[in-house]
Amino acid sequence: MAEMTSSEYGQLLAPWLTQAAGYARSLLLNKPDAEDAVQQAALRGLERIRTYDAKRPFKGWWFAIVRNSCFDLLRKRKSSRLTALGNMEIADARSSEPARWQQLAKQLTQLSQDHEEILRLRYFGGLDYGELAYALDIPLGTVMSRLHFARKALAEKINKEDL
């Protein structure tokens, strides 16, 4: 494969930056950290561009890097899920940001890790089945069944909480 230049990489990345930012925000629960994570992921991606298999969806590869950057950032600031949720509530009280995504992010944390992860990538990241398979390194069949059962689990939570 011919080596990709920095500007070619930037062009490939551009359409997915907004969704990546939304995905990172849903994990990190605030805008500045989400922006940092996406920036860090963009640099990492550029460093590792040779590892990208051009036959597979770029978006799946890119979101795998964004996901790792978010987890690294979470580890770095030593924030457990509980403290992150605490920060979110403080941020919410100060700002007039729409809270629907925050409610959803909170509901997702009540699911199993597999279900939470696949729903987050599907809805915040907008990944299709092929991209989900690449990002999570699982077969397509597993994507189909995991996503289905994750939806059912989420539906149960939403009904229980009457939202």
Next chain:
Amino acid sequence: MSSIDSAELSALLDGELDPERASMVCQAIASDPVLRAEFEMLKRLDRAVAEAASTAAFEAGVVIPEEIPQNHLLRSIAAFVPALCALLVVYILPKLLDLALSTSIFLHIIPFALIMVWAFRLVMRNDEMKEWGRCFTL
């Protein structure tokens, strides 16, 4: 219950089934009220969740450098190998050739300088190296 896997309802909703299979699942939904109810529930959930998730997205100001950065680990190894070679030469060569003390000291200066240069390269990024280069040429 029909021969439809319930996970295929999600796949149909997401447009991930091939046309032939999609039409089979559609027929099953039309004829089975249980499947139809489940499909409708999934549709409602999908719409609500997608709408909520879309409010998180925002324009992230991302800067892509013009130069592709080198992998830090590879850079570390690349910096370490010449320094190690130089060290081997300086400690093995005088012993093999039984050199005089002054020659041996002179040989020590070479790897020391090499190690310093490579250590400097390790901690400096490419753009910073260029800045330093400009300082030396002025």
